[in-house]
Amino acid sequence: MLLVPCPHCGPRNAADLRYVGESHARPDPNSATKEQWRTYLYIEDNPSDWLRETWYCRSGCRQYFVLERHTASNEFRNPPIPGNKIGGRA
Amino acid sequence: MSLANSASGNPGSGKPASGNKASAKYSLGGLISRGARGQSWPRVWRDVPLKKSYDVIIIGGGVHGLATAYYLATNHGITNVAVLDKSYLGSGGSGRNTAIVRSNYLTPEGVAFYDRSLDLYNSMSIDLNINVMFSERGHMTLAHTDSALRTMQWRAEVNKLQNIDSDVIDPSEIKKLAPSLDVSDAPRYPILGALYHPPGGTIRHDAVVWGYARAADHRGVEMQQKTEVLDILVEGGDGPDGKGQGGTVKGVRTNRGDISAPIVVNCTAGWATLIADMAGVKLPIYTRPLQAAVTEPVKVFLPTVVVSGSLHVYVSQTDRGELVFGASVDPFNNYNVRGSLEFTEELAGHVLELMPGISRMRLLRQWAGLCDMTPDYSPVMGFTPVDGFLVDVGWGTYGFKAGPVSGEMMAECIATRSTPKLIAPFKLERFLTGELVGEKGAAAVGH
């Protein structure tokens, strides 16, 4: 079980949330080249390290937020950031 | 090849043992006399000192890396090859999978590719002289919704056009094949039909790993275990440290020193991104654990492999009588293979909906392995923007069955320096050109 710190609901079981994926800034759809857009869609950093990722609090507050998790130890660092401003592939 | 024919069979001495003679070691008489004398068996593959350079370095000692090495030596006579693994051979997905093989995929590209692998698996026990226990018991994918049934009809037609034995069957036929399934309309998700694929089945995965390793070793390939790649040496690229686009591979840095080679192949599945990063190559891959579990053994009652996409579960029974279960990958990226209670809870609930009769069976073990997922559920194979650095990755939850054909194709790719037709659709550039090979409908749960 992974307890995910929702900024609104506090720690919740990961099963209550939906994992959206790595948070990357979305290129402007009006000016992005095909290559930029597809890189944004498909290419992943996938580190075995700290990762900035987007979660959706599906069974709680139904809000998006961004947090930093270590993908090998599953620790969290820094407070979660409410909202989906940074990007994410919702 | 010449090595294999000339050397005297003496494993452990640093000389390759001769191809077919090695089998004589495993006779019934040998078993009895060794047992009586309390003698143990000699090493199956050699443990030789690491050299300073090779013609080809393969990173990852799973079925993909080992098959690539085997076909390089067997089909192309390239034997100055080392397979490096940071742990032991088969320590990754190749020793953890649920051993299901089939070729009833959704895209024509996928079907042709996986079918070639089944061909190679069919003759493997003879080719590698090891019993891989291929059990062609049939593979059944259940439909619980009208839309699932439609996708299955589509799949069956794609399959038939390519001469794959694959058909949609109704609940009464399902009941005949697997009487323990509840085909009534009582369950929450009643069974409406199934895609039945008689040539599918299971294979003993450890034997596949050991068989390829031993046969490659006999031909002169070196197995270098506990050899972790820490960096890839690249010169002349556009990125930092001369890596990336336009660069040329020079070798690898390991925990046992630097090794040079003009060709380095990434066969590290769940760790593929970490290795590609070392060469400055970005991949469309995210790493997820896949969990599996096995019950105590009971009398054989389940003759086929059963998969349910809607219920996220699949099950088969081993020759010993244990039920082996699997599911979909874990819901978030992870390099950690710890099991979770959610998995077992969900699994039990869903399996009992399919087979209410097994509610008293106990789970013995649960485990997980890392899977290298791609956006289209198809692999990434062949050349990369770094000259001499090749990938055979993106195997997600379906790479065991693809091991033989991938090895054969990667070996051809390396030997001929061109991309074989069968794997051309799986090139890395497809993600930038938008030519995805969508297999999600056929590979998300039924690996």
Ligand SMILES: Cc1cc2nc3c(=O)[nH]c(=O)nc-3n(C[C@H](O)[C@H](O)[C@H](O)COP(=O)(O)OP(=O)(O)OC[C@H]3O[C@@H](n4cnc5c(N)ncnc54)[C@H](O)[C@@H]3O)c2cc1C
């Ligand atoms: C639970 C489970 C069930 C599955 N079920 C099926 C199934 O039924 N059918 C099917 O077809 N597929 C299945 N799969 C998928 C299949 O197991 C994999 O796709 C396949 O084994 C990948 O093989 P591989 O040789 O590419 O990689 P692996 O076998 O994962 O080998 C990669 C190797 O790379 C090594 N490595 C990593 N980093 C380094 C480094 N830095 N230096 C040196 N070595 C390194 C690792 O130690 C490892 O041994 C399943 C997977 C799991 C986890």
Ligand SMILES: [Zn+2]
């Ligand atoms: Zn919340």
